[in-house]
């Protein structure tokens with residue numbers, strides 16, 4: 040039986056990233072627990088993509104639910120200009136300790152955290168009277184759907200109707216790679232050559248570089264090597280260019296380490312976090328930066344200040360959820376490891392299949408491309424989603440890319456089920 044509210048959804052709700060005319064009917068979700076969603080009409084769905092990459096330890100984790108309830112009864116919200124509260128201060132200190140950065144600016148979604156980082160980088164140079172108007176980004180990155188984020192993610196291909204309204208960004212080619220890729224070294228050398236040419240011409244005018252470190256999510260779980268990124272960062276640092284890591288998706292253990300940055304020699308000057316920050320319970324984001332950047336905004340005059348803020352900046356409920364999630368994260372190292380090991384043991388099934396190619400792994404994330412398949416949003420890709428859902432598995436392929444980005448509570452047996460479901464496409 041369908042619930043009675045479903046007709047209200049059909050009449051009044053506009054769903055994200057959806058062509059309503061051709062989309063399959065939405066599935067009504069009544070509740071969720073651990074790795075599972077439960078529909079109102081009795082279906083059980085294994086959530087293999089962490090509900091768009093946000094659910095971290097599992098749905099409805101009691102430790103986080105409790106922390107939010109406690110906070111809601113104490114302080115639910117307070118203006119964050121001229122006021123502060125304990126959860127925000129403690130969370131900021133903890134995030135700084137974990138990332139090695141020094142200052143935390145709060146917002147409430149990943150796109151906004153990227154806007155904040157780009158604006159900070161641009162004003163950082165202006166405050167020092169240095170003309171650095173250019174932004175460099177890694178091609179194919181996705182940074183969100185607001186205008187600055189769209190400009191930096193232009194090459195991800197989602198923004199046709201707004202193309203002429205986006206500011207100029209230069210794009211470094213991304214040498215994405217996969218298991219047993221014979222061309223990797225060549226692609227990386229070509230990209231570095233492009234970068235050397237760019238820097239020789241525009242390095243001193245470039246304010247910042249932004250990328251998703253190690254894995255580009257929305258453009259198809261495209262992976263590239265830490266050694267390449269380190270080589271890029273070494274070159275950028277020589278020109279004083281600020282480095283922004285958009286770890287909105289990669290943060291909180293997805294790439295194996297708590298942050299992708301931990302796998303690199305060179306460190307970013309700014310970092311964006313959201314999605315897993317509250318373990319998927321509440322919308323919250325942060326932009327972290329160095330003390331040097333923070334100091335560049337100090338002065339007697341308000342015009343040097345960072346004139347940016349959101350109504351729900353540092354919402355106490357979000358901060359309480361994030362603190363509770365970080366407590367759990369202290370113990371997730373072994374979970375990340377067994378997921379990584381399970382994926383390593385399972386992925387040869389994909390690697391050796393004639394209709395699959397470019398199998399790849401990074402930490403807890405696995406991805407593979409279907410040969411000769413339709414683009415994002417195409418009818419064939421929509422049918423793919425329904426195929427998996429009918430098997431009780433939430434996978435949401437990005438065009439021809441099938442990927443697994445599981446909550447950390449997933450078991451090896453459940454992962455096996457997901458790999459089998461993908462192979463069942465060819466039965």
Ligand SMILES: *Cc1c(COP(=O)(O)O)cnc(C)c1O
Pocket residue numbers: 148149150151153181182183184251256257285286287288289313314
């Ligand atoms: C999802 C995502 C964003 C945007 O976050 P929203 O909360 O959806 O605005 C930005 N960057 C990356 C890498 C993302 O995966």
